[in-house]
Amino acid sequence: MFELLLSLLIMSGIAALLALLLEIADSYLADYGERRIVVNEQKDMVVEGGKPLLFTLMEQGIFIPSACGGKGTCSYCKVQVHEGGGPVLPTETPYLSPEELKTDVRLSCQVKVKNDLKIEIPEELFLVKEYRVRVERMEDLTPAIRGLHLRVIEPEEGITFKAGQYVQLEVPKYKRTSGPEYRAYSISSDADRHDRLELVITRVPEGAVTTYVHEYLKEGEELRATGPYGKFYLRESDRDILLIATGSGMAPIKSILHQLANHGIQRKATFFFGARTKSDLYYVDQLEAWEKAIPEFRFIPVLSRLTEEDRWQGEKGRVTDLIGKHLPDNPAVDVYICGAPPMVESCVALLLKKGLPEERVFYDKFE
Amino acid sequence: MVQVDAGTLFFAAIFTNNILLTNFLGLCPFLAISREVRSGLGLGAAVVFVMTCTAVLNYLVYYYVLVPLNLVHFRFILFIVIIAAFVQLVEMTIERYFPALYYVLGIFLPLITVNCAILGASLFLIIREYTLVQSLAYGAGSGIGWMIAIIAVGAIREKVQKSAKLPRGLEGPALTLIITGVMALAFIAFSGMIQIQ
Numbered sequence: 217m218f219e220l221l222l223s224l225l226i227m228s229g230i231a232a233l234l235a236l237l238l239e240i241a242d243s244y245l246a247d248y249g250e251r252r253i254v255v256n257e258q259k260d261m262v263v264e265g266g267k268p269l270l271f272t273l274m275e276q277g278i279f280i281p282s283a284c285g286g287k288g289t290c291s292y293c294k295v296q297v298h299e300g301g302g303p304v305l306p307t308e309t310p311y312l313s314p315e316e317l318k319t320d321v322r323l324s325c326q327v328k329v330k331n332d333l334k335i336e337i338p339e340e341l342f343l344v345k346e347y348r349v350r351v352e353r354m355e356d357l358t359p360a361i362r363g364l365h366l367r368v369i370e371p372e373e374g375i376t377f378k379a380g381q382y383v384q385l386e387v388p389k390y391k392r393t394s395g396p397e398y399r400a401y402s403i404s405s406d407a408d409r410h411d412r413l414e415l416v417i418t419r420v421p422e423g424a425v426t427t428y429v430h431e432y433l434k435e436g437e438e439l440r441a442t443g444p445y446g447k448f449y450l451r452e453s454d455r456d457i458l459l460i461a462t463g464s465g466m467a468p469i470k471s472i473l474h475q476l477a478n479h480g481i482q483r484k485a486t487f488f489f490g491a492r493t494k495s496d497l498y499y500v501d502q503l504e505a506w507e508k509a510i511p512e513f514r515f516i517p518v519l520s521r522l523t524e525e526d527r528w529q530g531e532k533g534r535v536t537d538l539i540g541k542h543l544p545d546n547p548a549v550d551v552y553i554c555g556a557p558p559m560v561e562s563c564v565a566l567l568l569k570k571g572l573p574e575e576r577v578f579y580d581k582f583e
Numbered sequence: 584m585v586q587v588d589a590g591t592l593f594f595a596a597i598f599t600n601n602i603l604l605t606n607f608l609g610l611c612p613f614l615a616i617s618r619e620v621r622s623g624l625g626l627g628a629a630v631v632f633v634m635t636c637t638a639v640l641n642y643l644v645y646y647y648v649l650v651p652l653n654l655v656h657f658r659f660i661l662f663i664v665i666i667a668a669f670v671q672l673v674e675m676t677i678e679r680y681f682p683a684l685y686y687v688l689g690i691f692l693p694l695i696t697v698n699c700a701i702l703g704a705s706l707f708l709i710i711r712e713y714t715l716v717q718s719l720a721y722g723a724g725s726g727i728g729w730m731i732a733i734i735a736v737g738a739i740r741e742k743v744q745k746s747a748k749l750p751r752g753l754e755g756p757a758l759t760l761i762i763t764g765v766m767a768l769a770f771i772a773f774s775g776m777i778q779i780q
Contacts (some may be wrong), residue, residue, distance in 0.1 A: 222655075223654050223657065226652055226654060227657055227660065227661065230648070230661065230664075231664055234664060234665070234668040235726065236667065237672070238668055238671055238672065241671075241672055241675055241676075245675040245676060245678075245679045246675060246678075246679070301685050302686065305686075306622070330598075330682070339750075341775070524760070
C-alpha cells in the first residue's frame with residue numbers, strides 16, 4: 217500500500233516538475249512584448265503580443281465573428297492581414313480560396329500577433345458591441361431545446377439588431393472547460409425590443425456551451441454576449457416570403473415574423489417548419505396567433521416520424537420534398553432558410569433548380 | 584545486451600529495420616502529410632530531431648530514475664509525458680527564435696507529439712537493452728528512416744497525381760497505403776541482413 221502511494225507520489229512529482237518547466241518556459245519564451253496593430257488605416261492600438269489576433273482584437277473591443285471559439289474549424293473569423301502576419305499556415309489553407317489568398321485574407325484565430333500588424337476588417341464590425349445580460353427566465357421548449365430569456369443590463373441603450381442576426385454567447389469556465397467558451401446563437405426575439413434577447417439553444421452532446429446552458433445555468437445569472445453579427449436578415453421588397461426552418465433554426469425566423477407583425481408588412485408569408493415528431497414542435501401557440509394577426513401568414517409544420525398516437529392531420533415527410541411539391545417554377549418569392557446544414561444545402565439546391573435567382577435565397581447554416 | 588556496434592545499428596535502423604516500413608509505426612501523420620515532398624521533408628526533419636532527443640532523454644530517465652525507484656511499469660506514461668513536454672518546449676523555442684524554421688518545421692511539431700513511432704523507438708531501446716550510444720544511434724537512425732520513407736512516398740504521390748488519372752476510391756490514403764505496402768515488401772527483403780535484437 218505504502219509502495220503504491222509512494223510511486224503515485226513520485227510520478228505526480230515528475231509530471232508536476234515538467235509542467236512547472238513548461239510554465240516557466242511559457243512566460244519567458246512566449247512573451248512578445250508590446251505590438252502595434254493598425255485597423256483599416258484609422259484605428260491604431262498597442263497590444264500585448266503573442267496571442268492569436270482574434271483574441272487580441274476582442275480585448276480591444278473589436279469582435280470578429282467566430283463560431284468555433286478559435287479552434288480553426290469554422291472559418292468565420294476571416295480578416296485581411298496586409299502586413300506582419302507571416303506566411304499562411306497549413307491550418308488555414310483549407311479554408312481560403314485562391315482569391316482570398318491573393319487579397320491577404322487570413323483566419324484571425326490562427327495568426328499570432330508577433331509583429332506589428334496592418335489589418336482590414338469590414339466596417340460594420342465596429343458596430344459590434346459587448347453586452348452584459350441577465351438570465352430572466354428559461355423554458356424547455358422541447359426535450360432537447362431550451363429557450364433563454366435575457367435582459368440586456370449593460371450598456372443601458374441595449375442592443376440594436378436586424379431581425380435574423382445572431383449574437384455570440386459566452387459562458388464562464390466550469391467543470392468541463394478550461395476557460396470561458398462562446399458560441400453563436402440566432403436571436404429569436406423582437407428587434408424592436410432593445411432591452412431583451414431571446415435565444416433558442418439545442419442541446420449538443422459534449423457541447424461546451426450547450427451543456428452549460430442546459431445543465432448548469434441558473435435564472436438570475438449574468439453572462440456576456442457580443443453582436444450583432446450576420447448577413448441573414450429580412451430584406452425589403454414586395455415579393456412574397458417563404459420561410460423554411462428545422463430545429464433551433466426557428467429562432468431567426470421568429471424574429472423576422474415579429475417584424476412582419478409589428479410593422480404591418482403586407483407580404484404573403486409562408487413558414488414551413490420541419491421536425492421529427494410532435495414533441496419537437498414549439499412556439500406553436502405564438503405562430504397560430506400570428507396566423508390570425510398577420511393578414512396573409514401561414515404556418516405549416518411538417519413531421520417526418522409519425523406514430524399512431526400522434527393523430528397528426530398536418531403535412532408529413534421531409535420539408536424539402538414538400539417544398540419541391542408545392543412551389544411552382546420561377547416563383548416570385550424571397551426565401552429565408554435556417555437550420556441543419558444538410559437541410560439548408562438541399563433546399564438551396566432545389567430552389568436554384570426551380571429557377572430562383574441566387575440573390576433571393578438567404579440562409580444560415582447551424583453547424 | 585545485443586552485440587552490434589552503434590554504426591551498424593544506425594544503418595540498420597534506417598534501411599533493414601525501418602520503423603515505418605517494417606514495424607508500421609507512425610502511420611497517421613505519414614498518411615496525412617505525404618502529399619508532397621516539401622511538407623514531408625519538414626515533418627521528417629521534425630521526427631528525426633524529436634526521435635533522437637527523446638530516445639536519449641527517455642534512456643536517461645529510465646535507467647537513472649525509473650529503475651532505481653523500481654517504477655519501470657510506469658514507463659509508458661512517463662515516456663509520453665516527457666515526449667509531449669519536450670515537443671512543447673522545442674516548439675516554443677523555435678517559434679520565438681527561429682521564425683523561418685518555425686514555418687517549415689515547427690508547425691508539424693504538435694502533430695508528432697503523439698506519434699507512436701516516437702514512443703515506439705523509446706520502448707524498443709528499453710526492450711532490446713541498448714546502451715546509451717546504441718540508443719542514440721537507434722533513435723537517430725529510426726528518425727532518418729522514417730523521413731526517407733515519407734519523402735519517397737511523397738515523391739511517388741506527386742508523380743502519380745500529375746500523370747495518372749485515378750478512380751476516386753483510390754485517391755488519398757488508399758493509394759498511399761498501397762504504395763507503402765509495396766515499399767514495405769521491398770524493405771522486408773533486407774530484414775535478415777543485420778540482427779539488431
